[in-house]
Amino acid sequence: MRHILLWACCLLSAPAFAQTCPPEGQSKASLQALKALQFTLPDAAEKQKLAEGLLACLGDPDSELRDGIAYEALTQWMRAGDFGADTLRGMRDKLYAMLDGEDKPGFAHPFAALVLSEVARTDRVKPWMSPExxxxxxxxxxxxxxxxxxxxxxxxGEGWRHGVAHGADWLMQLSLNPALERAQLDRILAGVASQALPETGHAYVFGEPGRLARPVLYVAQRGELSEADWQAWFAALPPRLGKLNREDYTNWMARRHDLLAFLTNLYLEADQTDDAKIKALKPAIVAALKQVQ
Incomplete structure (x- = not known):
């Protein structure tokens, strides 16, 4: 009985997702060698086991292990259709657990989101998720x-974190899925709007406004929102900037910079596209730009 209690205690106290990188049986050198072979692994069971092990490397401080090996291998295998629904579902749930866990170095959350964008893509290409x-x-x-x-x-010396951009990529892959309903498209747009001009006053310098624009463009391409819907959505953005606050001028200007960059990216895409549904966004975008002081 005592052994059972100890075993149960260990289960309860164990982290939701163990962080061990490189995976058991691997070294950085062996993973580099695998990359040199373009991640070719003929044995399907071995590939599945390694894929699950590489998830832990998404939070590793070593950018070569995190970005150059784990992310690249997982992306290549998923895009090749190498995993079935059960494996994808298991990977998805482990990535969710990573998002729910602590991430003091700041790598695990954004890279979990980036790989989840690839998981979302697999469901778009060959549906395996339930509507729920x-x-x-x-x-x-x-x-x-x-x-x-x-x-x-x-x-x-550290590489990428890029949380907003990676999250935007996840939303983009979802926005492309024809199985989504209108309420889910609205949820995607709400997520984008939250970071179009972040409350913290951070000025984007790594292309985040362009990445945030992509899910908006793909939602527009679906044609499910009316002209009035788009006018309302864009019109709600500038008021969030508020009046010029001279006591916090730097914060206000950074947020203005972000909003202008976001709207400008969208305008350029809408102006240059041949897609009539995306081009129809132009009046609403122009009206929003005119609202920005």
Whole structure:
């Protein structure tokens, strides 16, 4: 009985997702060798086991392990259709657990979101999620984008974090899924709006406004929102900037910079596209630009 209690205690106290990188049986050198072979692994079971192990490397401080090996390998395998629904579902749930856990170094959350964008893509290419799972993922993605407060992009010697951009990529892949319903498209747009001009006053310098614009463009391409819907959505953005606050001038100007960059990215895309549904955004974008002081 005592052994059972100890075993149960260990289960309860164990972290939701163990962080061990490189995975058991691997070294950085062996993973580099695998990358040199373009991540070719003929044995499907071995590939699945390694993929699950590489999830832990998404939070590793070593950018080569995190970005150059784990992310690249997982992306390549998923885009090749190497995993079935059960494996993808298991990976998704482990990535959710990573998002729910602590991330003091700041790498695990944004890279979990980036790989989740690839998981979302697999469901778009060959549906395997239930409508309930898909709706839950939309809410997860939007909530993640809304939660980002670490705005670090690229740092020499550390590599990328890029939380807003990676979250925007996740929303973009979801926005492309034809199985989404109107309520889920609205949730995606709410997530984007939350970071179009972040409350913290961080000035984007790593292309975040352009990445945030992509899910908006793909939602527009679906044609499910009316002209009035778009006018209302864009009109709600400038008031969030508020009047010029001279006591916090730097913060206000940074937020203005972000909003202008976001709207300008959208305008240029709408102006240059041949897609009539995206081009129809131009009047609403122009009206929003005119509202920005």
């Amino acid at each position: 799972e898909r709706a839950a993922m939309v809410d997860r993605a939007a909530a993640y984008v809304e939660s980002v407060r670490d705005y670090r992009g690229y740092i020499d």
